[in-house]
């Protein structure tokens with residue numbers, strides 16, 4: 507018996523990192539997966555976003571669990587593409603129970619020097635993209651009449667201010683407002699909506715030179731070890747950073763029956779960093 511036997515989950519940004527981890531674990535718990543990722547470079551982003559090969563690897567690893575997956579290349583800035591992907595998943599699997607709005611980007615610049623393009627791209631992907639995801643998918647959960655669960659991946663950037671991340675922090679804070687309103691609107695349908703706020707997670711979003719320089723502006727060419735030292739200093743618990751699987755545990759709690767009466771909440775996984 508898996509925690510998600512017979513369920514169907516839609517996950518964005520599923521080609522790698524946290525999205526891939528959620529997809530594999532959900533499948534191992536008995537769910538079929540509808541997965542999308544942009545699989546192309548997002549303009550303004552200084553590290554590589556995912557590729558078609560990455561999404562193929564997620565597909566391979568989900569299938570290795572014995573569950574089904576329907577994957578598509580879609581940009582969360584394109585509502586029609588999202589709707590097409592979810593509708594195709596519905597046609598294939600016959601139901602939808604879970605949405606994890608996870609796709610996101612990170613860019614950095616001082617607030618007052620940031621280009622208009624960097625600001626608007628961030629809001630379009632990390633805030634409006636999540637709303638488009640929900641708009642395309644949640645009506646299918648409502649139509650199923652069985653209830654369900656929506657998890658929106660926000661960030662510790664809501665609880666902690668970091669220089670150079672005003673646009674990211676604004677987008678991720680906006681998701682909390684979106685979550686709270688939607689939780690109220692969907693409660694009569696027994697659909698729960700929550701946000702998850704991770705501290706640093708060991709994924710390609712942070713394991714790159716841009717982030718190393720952000721954490722260690724004092725060094726000319728900081729290494730991963732230099733970055734890890736600074737990342738550890740933020741935490742109260744003795745650890746460096748979380749792994750995608752740590753975040754999956756929290757997401758799984760929220761989407762499975764374990765979280766059946768939990769809605770409208772912010773789940774913080776920060777090793778005590780905000781204390």
Ligand SMILES: NC(=O)c1ccc[n+]([C@@H]2O[C@H](COP(=O)([O-])OP(=O)(O)OC[C@H]3O[C@@H](n4cnc5c(N)ncnc54)[C@H](O)[C@@H]3O)[C@@H](O)[C@H]2O)c1
Nearest residue numbers: 519523524544555556581582608609610661706707709711
């Ligand atoms: N890594 C961290 O330290 C950290 C901390 C807090 C929150 N988060 C959030 O967690 C989520 C997952 O990030 P991750 O750590 O797995 O990083 P990641 O870069 O490995 O994964 C993000 C995925 O989103 C995809 N994506 C980006 N723009 C897209 C678009 N326009 N349309 C569709 N897909 C798109 C990327 O291709 C990538 O596969 C993001 O929302 C991120 O903001 C990350």
